[in-house]
Each structure stands twice: as structure tokens, then as C-alpha cells.
Amino acid sequence: NPTYTSTLMCIGSEVIILRVLVLTACVESSTRQMSSASTTGQFSTELTADTVAFCPYEGAHNLLACGCYQLVKEEEPPRRIGRLSLLDATTGKPLQELQRIDGPGVLDCAWMPGDGHGGRLLATASSEGGARFYRLGSSEDGTSELCEEGAGFVLCEGAGWCMVLDWASTAAVPQVALGSTAGMIHICVAAPDGLRCERAWDAHDLECWAVGWDATSELGLFSGADDGMLKRWDLRCDPADGAAATASNRKSHSAGVCCVSNSLLRPEVLVTGRCVSGIARMRPTPPPPTP
Numbered sequence: 001n002p003t004y005t006s007t008l009m010c011i012g013s014e015v016i017i018l019r020v021l022v023l024t025a026c027v028e029s030s031t032r033q034m035s036s037a038s039t040t041g042q043f044s045t046e047l048t049a050d051t052v053a054f055c056p057y058e059g060a061h062n063l064l065a066c067g068c069y070q071l072v073k074e075e076e077p078p079r080r081i082g083r084l085s086l087l088d089a090t091t092g093k094p095l096q097e098l099q100r101i102d103g104p105g106v107l108d109c110a111w112m113p114g115d116g117h118g119g120r121l122l123a124t125a126s127s128e129g130g131a132r133f134y135r136l137g138s139s140e141d142g143t144s145e146l147c148e149e150g151a152g153f154v155l156c157e158g159a160g161w162c163m164v165l166d167w168a169s170t171a172a173v174p175q176v177a178l179g180s181t182a183g184m185i186h187i188c189v190a191a192p193d194g195l196r197c198e199r200a201w202d203a204h205d206l207e208c209w210a211v212g213w214d215a216t217s218e219l220g221l222f223s224g225a226d227d228g229m230l231k232r233w234d235l236r237c238d239p240a241d242g243a244a245a246t247a248s249n250r251k252s253h254s255a256g257v258c259c260v261s262n263s264l265l266r267p268e269v270l271v272t273g274r275c276v277s278g279i280a281r282m283r284p285t286p287p288p289p290t291p
Contacts, residue, residue: 014286043095047083054089057120060136062090063098063144065122067106082106084134086146099145104128105158107161110176112190113169116236122146123192125162130155131178131188131194154195156186166211170218177221179208185223185233185243201242204229206256210272215262222270224257230272 047068055063062126072079082105088096104126112121120136132153134146143231156162168175174190175198183204188197204225214220214232221233221243229250233243252272259273 024114031117040091041089041095043087043097045085047081049104053109053111053122054110055136056113056253057136058115060120060144061160062088063136064095065090065109065111065125065146067109069105069107069127080105082127084109084124084146086144088144090145098143101146103160108163108164110167112174113167117172119190121174123165123167125165125178126226127161127182128153129157129159130162131165131176131186131195133190152195154188156184156188156197156200158181158182158200159184162186163207164209164211166213168213168218169215170213177211177213179203179211179223179225181207183208183225183227185211185221187235187239197237199239199242203231203233203243203245209256209258209275212260212262215267222260224253224272226256228253228255228257230257230260 043066045066045068047070049066050069051067053065055061055065066085066087068083068085070081072081082103082104084101084103085097086099088098103126106124107127108125110123112119112123116221122134122136124132124134126132130153132148134148137145137147139145156178159178160182162178162180164179166177168177174191175186178186178188180186183202183206184200185203185208186197186200188195203223204227206226208223208225210222212222214222219235221235222230223233224230225248229248230253231245231249232247234246235243237244252273255274257272258275259271261271263269263271
């Protein structure tokens with residue numbers, strides 16, 4: 001049965017949407033997948049595109065958030081600039097920029113998981129050293145837009161730049177994990193009474209490039225960094241103490257760990273990526289045992 005899905009690519013100052021055709025065939029009691037891809041949309045971001053994320057909420061699947069960061073070397077001293085764009089990626093139409101928010105560099109962005117009834121939030125990891133939250137709403141003419149009203153900014157002290165983030169999908173109170181250039185991890189909570197940083201700790205010796213909540217446990221978190229370390233953290237300890245590393249792996253990657261996520265099809269399998277000569281190599285890895 002043929003199925004179609006969309007995937008996103010950031011190449012320099014371009015955002016490209018690929019329409020991927022996936023064919024699933026049963027051959028001798030085994031399932032094999034074959035796929036082909038074609039470009040359905042392309043948009044020039046002007047600045048270097050760092051991150052893209054499709055909106056998961058009902059009635060807003062056509063929306064796409066794009067974060068950019070760039071160092072203006074021609075100025076003295078060099079100036080860092082960034083941009084967050086909200087795009088309309090309706091199938092069959094050219095990509096259209098609905099909103100542009102200029103400011104600090106946006107190195108990662110992600111929508112809060114769920115159906116949106118608990119709040120339609122977009123979180124960004126920024127070069128100003130914190131997490132900035134935007135609420136999805138509508139302008140007076142009905143056009144979708146991002147606004148900070150009812151959301152806001154949380155400073156992650158000692159972080160340097162926040163480089164990566166991930167929402168906890170099963171937590172009772174929405175929370176975000178952020179990794180930073182200082183090798184720290186911060187946990188920020190989007191509680192009804194406001195935003196706050198709940199805990200922070202020194203996780204890696206070098207820049208933290210990847211964070212991902214454990215899909216099999218709401219109190220587990222994975223992280224990876226430029227030091228080549230993959231770690232699993234247990235958040236059951238006192239928030240004042242940060243978190244306890246229950247497992248670590250330095251040998252498998254032999255390079256910086258640039259991404260980490262549980263498999264969508266097999267949550268018990270952890271998928272990681274390493275950066276070798278600028279190339280991310282994905283590989284399934286059984287997660288460390290849960291204590």
C-alpha cells in the first residue's frame with residue numbers, strides 16, 4: 001500500500017520540503033519498504049536555516065516553523081542575528097511566509113506535543129541563553145501568527161547558548177529539556193502559573209548537541225555531546241541536585257553525538273547520530289536498561 005509523507009531539509013539558506021512515497025511490501029513473511037522522494041516546496045530564508053518543525057495541531061498541519069541563525073562577519077565587531085519564520089506549507093501551493101520575527105539566533109524549535117487543547121506552544125532554543133515560548137494564535141484578519149503573550153522567555157543561567165531542545169510527551173505538566181554550549185542541561189516547565197527553570201546540571205565536558213526524553217519512562221532523559229558521550233539521566237532525584245547519570249557510552253560513536261531519539265515504531269530502540277566530516281550517521285542502538 002503506497003503512503004505519502006513529508007520531510008524537511010535545511011540546506012544553507014533554503015528550506016526544502018520533500019514528498020516521500022513509501023511502498024510497503026510483504027515478501028516471504030517479512031516487511032520491506034521502498035521509498036522515493038520529490039521536492040514539493042522551496043523557500044529562501046536569507047539567513048542560514050538551522051531548524052524546521054511542522055505544526056502537529058488539528059487544523060494547522062499546513063504551518064511550518066523555521067529558525068535561523070547567522071554571524072555577520074562583515075561588521076566590526078561581528079554581530080549575531082537570528083530569525084523565526086512561520087510558513088504556510090499547504091500542499092500544491094508555493095511556500096508562503098506568514099510571519100517573520102527578527103531577534104537572537106534560533107538554533108532549535110519544537111511544538112508542544114499533544115492535540116493542542118492544553119495550549120498551542122512553540123519552544124525555541126536561542127543564542128541569548130534560554131528558551132523562548134510562542135503561542136499560536138490568529139491575527140485580526142484570521143491569519144495564523146505566533147505571539148509571546150501568555151508565553152515568554154526563560155533564562156537558563158550559565159548555559160551560554162541553548163542549542164537543542166525536546167518536549168516531554170508524557171509529563172503531566174509540559175516541560176522542555178535544553179542542551180547548551182556550556183555542556184549543561186536545563187529543564188524548563190510551562191506551568192499554569194508561569195514559566196520557570198526547574199533544574200539544571202553539568203552534563204558534558206563539551207557542547208551538548210542532543211537531548212531526547214526517554215519514550216519508555218517520563219523520568220528518563222538521554223543526551224549527547226561534542227565529547228562523544230551518550231548518557232541516560234534519571235530525574236527522580238532532588239531537583240536541586242540536577243539528575244543522576246544511570247548509563248553512559250563513549251565508545252560507540254567515536255565522534256560528537258548530534259541527535260538522539262526513540263524510534264517511533266519501536267520505542268524501546270534508541271536512534272542516535274554522530275557527526276563525521278559534517279555527515280550525521282543514524283544508527284539504532286538498544287537503550288541502556290532502566291534502573
